[in-house]
Amino acid sequence: MKKYFYFLSVLILTPLVGVLNAGAFENGNEAEKLEILTRQVLYFGDRLQTQPNDPDLHFKLGTKFYQLGRFYEDKADRIFKTDKNYANRNKARQFYRDSIAHLQKSLKIQPRSAGAHFNISLTYLVEGDGENAISHMRESEKLFMKNNDKRGIAKARKALREWFDRYGYRPEDFTQQ
Secondary structure (H helix, E strand, C coil), X not given: CHHHHHHHHHHHXXXXXXXXXXXXXXXXXXXXXXXXHHHHHHHHHHHHHHXXXXXXXXXXXXXXXXXXXXXXXXXXXXXXXXXXXXXXXHHHHHHHHHHHHHHHHHXXXXXXXXXXXXXXXXXXXXXXXXXXXXXXXXXXXXXXXXXXXXXXXHHHHHHHHHHHHHXXXXXXXXXXX
16 A cells, blocks of 8 residues: 555656746745755655666756755855855755766766756866866767757757857867767
8 A cells, every 4th residue: 555655646746846846946935946956856866766777867866966056056156255155065066966976877877868968068067177068068969969959959059169168178179089
């Protein structure tokens, strides 16, 4: 009976995660945003206990950790230099490291995931690792092209143009990879 209830709750609650997420992020309630992201991390983390080799779960968890990192970084940016500011930045950096770890696991299991390459590149970017950010974004661009994902191609190319300028690289610098 307990397993049946768990299975039923997963079926019912999984679609709601996205719906709840959209409402809170639109109205800007910080406490609600944090609560939803935390619940999502716990949910995907629990599911990984039973499905440790599921690349989609690692992708989703890595993405949620990235979002938590952005949440705390944005919070730190609004606070003057205080201990709380540094604590928020440290939390953000830890969430970015967790994001990279899970996205790398996802890519190890499913190396042709355009979304995982895209998201890990964003995480490397906020961590200041331009070379890895560009390398993964180039791979996501190739995979988006292979999948004929026009929106993904456009986003990847826009990011690459900005990042080549920001970090002083040229596309030729990455042709051997």
